[in-house]
Amino acid sequence: MTTRPPDATPTPRGLAGCAARAAGMVWRAAPAHVLGYMATTLVGAVTPVALAWLTKAVLDGLAHGRATALLGLAVTIAVVTTVAAAAAHATEYLRAEVDRRAALRAKDELFAAVTRFTGLAPFESPAFLDRLRLAQQSAGNPGRLVDTATSTARSAVTVAGFVGSLVVISPTFTVLVLLSAVPALLIELRMSRQRVAMLWRIGPAERREMFYAQLMSTADAAKEIRLFGLGDFLRLRMLAELRTANAARRRMGRREFAVQASLSALSAGLVGAGLVWTILAAGRGELGVGDVAMFVAAAAGVQAALNVMVSAGVMAYEQLLTFHHHVAVVSAGRDLPAPRDPGSLPALRRGIELRDVWFRYSDDHPWVLRGVDLFIPHGRTVALVGRNGAGKSTLVKLLCRFYEPTRGAILWDGVDIRDVPPETLRSRIGAVFQDFVAYELTAADNIAVGDLSAVRDRARIERAAREAGVHDAVAALPRGYETLLSREFDPDQEADSDADPEAGLDVDPDLDLDVDPDLGPDVDGTPAPGSGSGRGPASDGPGPGVLLSGGQWQRLALARAFLRCDQDLMILDEPSAGLDPEAEHEIHTRLARLRSGRTSVVISHRLGAVREADRIVVLTDGRVTEEGTHASLLADDGTYARLFTRQAAGYRDDVQPTGAAR
Ligand SMILES: Nc1ncnc2c1ncn2[C@@H]1O[C@H](COP(=O)(O)OP(=O)(O)OP(=O)(O)O)[C@@H](O)[C@H]1O
Numbered sequence: 001m002t003t004r005p006p007d008a009t010p011t012p013r014g015l016a017g018c019a020a021r022a023a024g025m026v027w028r029a030a031p032a033h034v035l036g037y038m039a040t041t042l043v044g045a046v047t048p049v050a051l052a053w054l055t056k057a058v059l060d061g062l063a064h065g066r067a068t069a070l071l072g073l074a075v076t077i078a079v080v081t082t083v084a085a086a087a088a089h090a091t092e093y094l095r096a097e098v099d100r101r102a103a104l105r106a107k108d109e110l111f112a113a114v115t116r117f118t119g120l121a122p123f124e125s126p127a128f129l130d131r132l133r134l135a136q137q138s139a140g141n142p143g144r145l146v147d148t149a150t151s152t153a154r155s156a157v158t159v160a161g162f163v164g165s166l167v168v169i170s171p172t173f174t175v176l177v178l179l180s181a182v183p184a185l186l187i188e189l190r191m192s193r194q195r196v197a198m199l200w201r202i203g204p205a206e207r208r209e210m211f212y213a214q215l216m217s218t219a220d221a222a223k224e225i226r227l228f229g230l231g232d233f234l235r236l237r238m239l240a241e242l243r244t245a246n247a248a249r250r251r252m253g254r255r256e257f258a259v260q261a262s263l264s265a266l267s268a269g270l271v272g273a274g275l276v277w278t279i280l281a282a283g284r285g286e287l288g289v290g291d292v293a294m295f296v297a298a299a300a301g302v303q304a305a306l307n308v309m310v311s312a313g314v315m316a317y318e319q320l321l322t323f324h325h326h327v328a329v330v331s332a333g334r335d336l337p338a339p340r341d342p343g344s345l346p347a348l349r350r351g352i353e354l355r356d357v358w359f360r361y362s363d364d365h366p367w368v369l370r371g372v373d374l375f376i377p378h379g380r381t382v383a384l385v386g387r388n389g390a391g392k393s394t395l396v397k398l399l400c401r402f403y404e405p406t407r408g409a410i411l412w413d414g415v416d417i418r419d420v421p422p423e424t425l426r427s428r429i430g431a432v433f434q435d436f437v438a439y440e441l442t443a444a445d446n447i448a449v450g451d452l453s454a455v456r457d458r459a460r461i462e463r464a465a466r467e468a469g470v471h472d473a474v475a476a477l478p479r480g481y482e483t484l485l486s487r488e489f490d491p492d493q494e495a496d497s498d499a500d501p502e503a504g505l506d507v508d509p510d511l512d513l514d515v516d517p518d519l520g521p522d523v524d525g526t527p528a529p530g531s532g533s534g535r536g537p538a539s540d541g542p543g544p545g546v547l548l549s550g551g552q553w554q555r556l557a558l559a560r561a562f563l564r565c566d567q568d569l570m571i572l573d574e575p576s577a578g579l580d581p582e583a584e585h586e587i588h589t590r591l592a593r594l595r596s597g598r599t600s601v602v603i604s605h606r607l608g609a610v611r612e613a614d615r616i617v618v619l620t621d622g623r624v625t626e627e628g629t630h631a632s633l634l635a636d637d638g639t640y641a642r643l644f645t646r647q648a649a650g651y652r653d654d655v656q657p658t659g660a661a662r
Contacts, residue, residue: 010324015317018324022145025109030101037094038150040087045154047084049161051077052297060290095147102146106139106326113330118422120402122335124361130203134325145323148316155309162298162305169278169287169295178306184263185310191256192318198252199322202245209245212238219487219547267307271299336404340419345428348568348599350413351377352399357408359391359398359622368394370622371408376569381592381600383610385640386619392603393434395619396571399601401425430564431571434603436557438548440486443474443556450560464562467590469583470555477546484545554578558587562594570600576609584609607644616640 010018027034054077061069114132122128159178166174212234215221225231278295281287287295352375359369368391376382384392397403398410401422410417417425430450439446447464448455454464461481465471477483548556558575572591576584588609591600604610611630618626618633618640626638633640 010321014324015320018320018327019145021327022320022323023149025105026098026102026146029105030098033094033098033101034146037091037098037146040091040094041150041154042157043083043087044091045157046161047080047087048158048301049165050080051084052162052165052294052301054080055297056290056294059293060288063289098146099144103139109330110135110139110326113332117332117335118401119336119404120397126204129207130200131325132329133203133207134199134322135329138319138322138326145316145319148312148319151312152309152316155305155312158305159302159309162301165294165298166302169291169298170274178302184266184306185313187259187263188310188314189317191252191259192314193321194255195252196318196321198248202248205241205244209238209241212241267303271303274299336401336422337418339421341415342421345412345415345420345424348378348413348428351375351380351599352569353411353414354395354398355409355411357395357398357405357410359394359403359406361403368622369398369405372619372622372624374617374624374627376599376601377614378599379597380614381595381602381612383602383604383613383616384619385604385607385610385616385643387643390619391622392619393573396431396573396601396603399569399571400429400431428568429571430561430567430569432557432561432573432575433571434573434577436553436560438485438553438556440484440489442479442482442484443477444481446485446556447559447563450563454563460563461559464559465556467562467565467594468555468559469586469590470552470559473548473552473555485548486545487547489545550578551580551583555583555587565594566598568599570595570598572600573603574605575602576604576606588612607640607647611644 054073058070058073058077061067061073117123163174163178216225216231216234216238225234274295278287278292282289282292354372354374354376357369357372357374358367360367372391372395374382384395386392394403398405399417401410401417404418412420412425439449441449444458444461445455447461450464454460458481462471465474465481474481474483554575554577561570561572561575564570575591576587579587584606592612602610602613610616614629616626616628616630616633617624618638620639626633626636626640628636630644634644635641
């Protein structure tokens with residue numbers, strides 16, 4: 001495994017901040033349950049001490065022949081034992097509920113933060129993704145922090161109770177037992193720091209292992225894995241990553257074993273010595289039988305409680321070290337600099353100008369755009385063409401401000417797009433990306449994601465589908481627009497949100513989850529609109545999830561864009577890549593009609609599809625090398641003319657490619 005820079009361990013102050021934050025989050029998530037949990041935990045802490053004292057009283061009573069008191073003592077012991085057992089069960093239930101509620105809140109907080117990132121760079125940073133994975137682990141069980149903190153407190157109460165008992169018998173021995181916990185605590189704390197550092201180091205291996213596992217279990221990769229016979233190759237790579245991670249965990253486990261075995265031997269030695277001393281003292285008549293019984297119970301109790309206290313304290317420390325990844329993600333600053341004017345962006349009137357735009361994905365990457373000067377006039381269609389890797393998609397990503405130009409500026413009617421909030425800019429842009437997402441949602445939802453205001457508006461969704469020429473195909477699906485476009489999820493369970501209303505949003509208004517009621521299942525378990533529920537004539541009865549063809553998916557992605565067709569700027573990055581020639585022609589005709597008089601940027605390698613554009617721009621190695629109309633560029637006989645005639649020659653063998661010798 002390659003060495004990896006250690007993650008900075010948070011300062012004690014930073015850890016205290018994490019602890020306060022975790023405690024606040026858990027408290028807000030489930031205040032009543034936390035209180036109940038603490039109460040039952042306290043009961044669990046005092047009952048062993050009470051039982052030890054009651055046992056001593058019974059034994060002393062027997063030794064001194066005070067039989068009359070024994071009945072009362074026996075009943076009290078029975079009651080205390082029953083209370084202890086009930087408290088243990090209640091504690092377990094309350095602990096689990098605190099965990100569930102706190103995990104809900106932590107996940108909400110984490111993913112709200114993740115979706116707040118406005119650019120794409122964080123999702124291309126391995127260090128961030130490692131941190132996010134640890135944060136997700138920590139968000140899965142923030143309640144454990146309370147759990148371990150409470151265990152520590154409970155053990156402290158038990159220790160205090162037994163120490164009071166031990167002190168009566170032997171102050172020296174009591175001090176020795178307590179002191180024996182100090183090195184244990186320090187050693188365990190050091191080890192937990194090492195454990196968290198180890199988790200950070202093996203993060204990349206564990207993420208790769210997950211990547212291989214997912215690859216082998218998803219339908220997307222199943223074809224190639226089978227055709228190319230990649231199963232063993234991927235499995236062995238997955239196991240290699242797992243072995244790497246296991247080796248690091250094993251080294252840590254062995255170290256822990258050695259240390260803990262030594263500490264246990266030390267404790268056992270101390271208790272043994274104390275027991276010998278007590279028995280000798282009882283033999284000399286200095287201590288009674290009850291004292292011996294008390295010593296045995298107290299020494300074992302103190303040792304056990306100290307062990308729990310140390311390991312729970314250490315676990316809490318370790319959880320805080322992991323939780324600091326959660327805090328780091330949640331409180332991360334903006335990934336893109338704050339806009340100077342948080343106000344609105346006026347509708348486009350003149351056009352968009354790229355002024356000497358240079359861009360590279362990071363300082364370690366080569367330049368992708370090298371001084372691009374380009375004007376996209378309002379109401380016109382500009383086509384970007386060029387060879388693979390020329391920088392066309394990168395340019396449109398900059399237009400959407402997924403990244404910022406490394407140098408130069410992009411101006412929207414003269415306003416630098418860095419000066420307005422990205423959401424404002426994006427609300428004015430519609431797009432079909434080359435690598436659009438095929439969501440495992442219903443057909444209706446797959447279109448509505450283009451504009452969530454249409455999620456309940458079936459008429460709008462159908463209109464967009466008709467524009468994209470996919471309505472008939474969708475209507476013919478087993479559940480029409482409600483058909484789940486996935487074979488990986490059960491369509492009948494998809495709508496069956498069995499969310500526990502107890503843990504839902506209505507019961508706990510303080511949870512303050514920022515959820516659009518349009519987008520999720522209702523808290524009473526009623527399916528959300530468009531989430532595969534049994535609505536509409538086509539949705540009666542169960543139906544299977546289905547997969548669409550590549551071209552049908554492409555049209556669905558286009559339907560998303562048609563939902564936002566009146567946006568100021570439409571970006572179409574290979575909008576017809578998966579379509580047959582007739583469909584391509586039909587779609588481009590519709591797009592041209594719908595976008596007429598509006599501003600568009602179209603990228604396509606099928607040059608026949610962009611020849612009608614008002615302006616065609618050729619990008620070569622990140623530079624604008626040609627610009628003009630189809631006719632003027634053909635007349636110039638440059639790169640565009642060469643690409644166009646080569647492509648045309650592929651369709652008609654009576655067309656000779658120009659510049660073939662170049
Ligand atoms: N997220 C990224 N991180 C690093 N490099 C990238 C990233 N995306 C693209 N690149 C690189 O930037 C260059 C331009 O890629 P881009 O996708 O913009 O080209 P393109 O002109 O759209 O190509 P194509 O016609 O093949 O779609 C390529 O060399 C590519 O490797």
